[in-house]
Amino acid sequence: MNRPELGVAGIIIDDKKILLGYRLSNPDKNKWQFPGGHVEPGEDLKSACAREVYEETGLKIDQIEPLAFTNDIYREYKKHYVTLFYTAHVAGGRLEVKEPDKSDEWKWWSKLPGYSSLILPIKNLIDQGHLLSWCNNKPDVLVK
Numbered sequence: 001m002n003r004p005e006l007g008v009a010g011i012i013i014d015d016k017k018i019l020l021g022y023r024l025s026n027p028d029k030n031k032w033q034f035p036g037g038h039v040e041p042g043e044d045l046k047s048a049c050a051r052e053v054y055e056e057t058g059l060k061i062d063q064i065e066p067l068a069f070t071n072d073i074y075r076e077y078k079k080h081y082v083t084l085f086y087t088a089h090v091a092g093g094r095l096e097v098k099e100p101d102k103s104d105e106w107k108w109w110s111k112l113p114g115y116s117s118l119i120l121p122i123k124n125l126i127d128q129g130h131l132l133s134w135c136n137n138k139p140d141v142l143v144k
Helices: 045-057 120-127
Strands: 005-014 017-023 036-038 059-074 079-093 103-109
Touching: 005 045, 005 059, 017 045, 036 045, 045 059, 045 079, 045 103, 059 120, 079 120
Parallel strands: 005 079
Antiparallel strands: 005 017, 005 036, 017 103, 059 079
């Protein structure tokens, strides 16, 4: 396993809903994710979040605020990420699938889908006590 890679994820809020995309690649293939990706060398972290959200969804965001970070280890894939989560609001653009090789749909949710259908960084975020107000009261939400 190499050094951890740094990623950002945008928890995009619009009309009391949050945006998730259906991931098509490993790790976490066929799970729901927030828009996000890797931070480029020398890039400001909030700018990285805004860039990744736009590149993947076509949405422009503002009110970008740090929420938390997670330490995400995928032993099976020999991958290690540190993910910085930001909350943000839609400021413009049009929602679309801009990287169909990575996600095949973006969907607004009033509650998160079940815990087992989420990527590891979101599970880790929930395990830290974040996003609980977005969780359904289903038995699998808090099952690890």
